[in-house]
Amino acid sequence: MTAAAPSSTPGSVPAPVPDARPAGAFATAVHLAPLFARRRDGDRLALALPVAAFAVVTALLLVVLGGAQAFFGWDDDLAFTYEAFAIIAVVLLVVPLATVGASAARLAARRRDERLASLRLLGATTGTITVLTVLEAAATALVGAVVGVAGYAVLAPVVGLLRFRGEALGAQMWVPWWWLPLAVLGVGLLAAASAVVGLRAVVVTPLGVRTRQRAGTAHWVRVVIAVGVLLGGMVVMQMLGVLGNLGGVVAIIGALAAIFGGMLLALDALGPWFVRVRARRQARKAQTVPRLLAARMVLEDPKAAWRQVSGVAMTSFVGVFGAVGLALTQTTSTEGMDPDEQWLMQDISTGVLVTVAISFLMVACSVGINQAAGTLDRAAVHVSLDRLGVPRSVMSEASRRAVMSALWMVAGGSALCAAVLIFPLVGMAIFVQPIAIVTALAVFAAGFLAVRGAAALSARLVPGILARPERVL
Template sequence: MRPAARLTLLLLRRGGDTDRGALLLPVAAFGVVTALMLTVLGGARFFFTIRGPMAETYQSLAALAVILLVIPLLTLCGSAARLSARRRDEHLSTLRLLGAPTSTVTSMTVLESTLLAAAGTLAGVLGHLLLAPLVGLVSFHDSRLGAGNVLLGVPGTVLCVVALVVMAAVSSLVGLRTVVVSPLGVRTRQDAPRMSLVRVVAILLAVGLGLVAGDQLGDAQDIVGLVIGLVATFGVTMAVLNTLGPWVLRTIARRQARTASGPKSAERLLAARTVLDSPKAAWRQVSGVSLTSFVAVFAGVGLALSNGMAGTGPMAREDAIMLVDLRTGILLTLVISFVTVAASVAVNQSADILDRRDLYVSLDRMGMPRSRVDTARRRAVLSPLRVVSLGSALVAALLIAPLSGIALLTDPLSGLVIAAALAAGIGIVWLSLLATAPLLTRVTGSTVRTAD
């Protein structure tokens, strides 16, 4: 353990500005995840202190909001643990080729991931403390939440931090197998990840079961039972989307690589090969928008439902308060979802540039204009983004249709919210691509090359 610790600290200390930037990315990602996770869980805890006839409804809807937000945050957490994995895998594979034992490589992996995750989660706790007064200004149950009701508390905070750090360690170990078994394949980048057809069939069966369960839930009368069923169904389906996504992107990229032609064939081929090089990394670029598209469908239907209820005439004071809280909760869920997307996209795209810096430098030295390299980079993200966002929205619509009915799903307000959310998600990705372009310039060098 002691040699592994010394080697880990040596690798963390030594390295250029690019390597240091690669180390800061997972720290930043874990900071964002921790701050948002603690804020979401702390806010949800408030609803379980409400008493009265509407308490169960508030608590059930809070549980639904938590599952819709926590799954994307856990996805971002898993991505954060694998950020700059290529840099780490290359270092570890070199050590394996030099004769380092498996125990040393394993210890180094766990130690590095744990240190970075711990630093990020501690920063996230500070972020949670700063966010609490701001979120506390939001009104629920006819009064402001207050910072005290948003703070999760010491036991919950410690438990959440430990869980995130453990998840980081486990995620890093999952990707360690190829380094141990085939270090030369990792070093020469001959380890393109694959997804078996059996897993695809299993995933499609899970989606089918989700649709059947959603149809059965449509007959439920108890709000608690309905929401519990929704939480289970939606949680499984969102996890399925996260698993199926890389396979979908690989299939699309294969077709694009075969059909690349025309004046921009070089950019198209490079974009397709970028996705095929690591479908999982490509999925991490767009997974945030996929999950936000999923959430947007439920938000649109929820707002359409609340709008319809408001137009039915006079209602009791508690019902009116509940209606206002429903709208506030939906909008707050969307806002947090977009913040998650922005953080996920910015961090993952920065990590992608740093992980592929050797490729970008080689293309630059071969004389490929940097503008064309950047075009290929943007195309590798935006091309699958449209399919992923629309596909996720379609799956969500299929799940919620038995519960809401076609009328709410096709309501103009619902359609407007869904369209606006999809446009906002794609816009966030596009802006993030523009924002990370200077990093590409810095990685490839200060001299701008032009084609002969």
């Protein structure tokens, strides 16, 4: 490894030194990778979590793509309608799937930040650190993706039992064989890109990473972006008729897909700012130790706190569309319709239920991995509080409050954004239908239970951390 250039200021951190020998950096990283992969017992769960998440992401991604491509095999008058619904469902599900995959990659990167920072302080070049990060992130993702392909092979026949237009999907659920390596490669690239983005803190401020002095940030610009996307979506929804005249049905479907996907990304950008503002207010008004600790946990890293509940935000957004879709099928009279149109009404209900079910699988995966990651990341804090004599019940309550404090507002806000976007298309009458209300409440209840259950499971990691405090650096 090439030593970093010395700094003129005593005690300062060496500035990043570009690697003049890329081949040397790659060879060094390859030699370090096996040693770097030898994790201690306390880190094995941190390795298993992202692998499991990548497996779920890959399996669900292939299932979603398989179901969507099945709809493109029809060529009658209603074929285009089914294709439109398939595109919308893919957008509503692929964006959250990508978010879960990125969260898994960030978890894997965060768990090795300290070791990377130590290498950086010892003189490892930026090139060596970057190559080492990409190799480990890609290897973790590829292992999970291969497991996910096996999971898809198990799920595809089960999902193939679903009936659309009176017939089971069956073999139509199988995607072309060459899609499989592309999916694995895509998941690996997503992990590598997310890891490199997260590497900036290690390269720029390795001493801050090593001494746990990183402060989470969430800039107000996120609010401007999210509001801009929402207002732009509302304007486009009002102009769907004009778009239809200019570009036909294809333009309308493209606009809807862009609006829904853009809003999901905007919600993911807005969330950290919202939880930071709320935590600041709670910290000022806290009257008990658990409330104060919970607020400080959120302020330590608002982005990490948001990721612990972001799955519910995404599902609430999708759930509103599911509730509206079910209400439309219940309120639309089938009298005078031909058999194909009657099948369409029934198939919309089936598609809505499948979409919501997949979104719940993503919620379970997302909240599970992010809350466990949060517990592992706060291991040193738990050990310090335990040594200071803080009761474990107080730590558990603080962790629970840190997760649940903003959940109501997060879920309600995302559902409101979905309602605002879809209101110009369906009007208020659909939202007050009993089936729509019941579906929305069921989505909220299931999402809250998933978060609460994941919080309870992640709390079980604390006794193991406190039992072996010497393993926390």
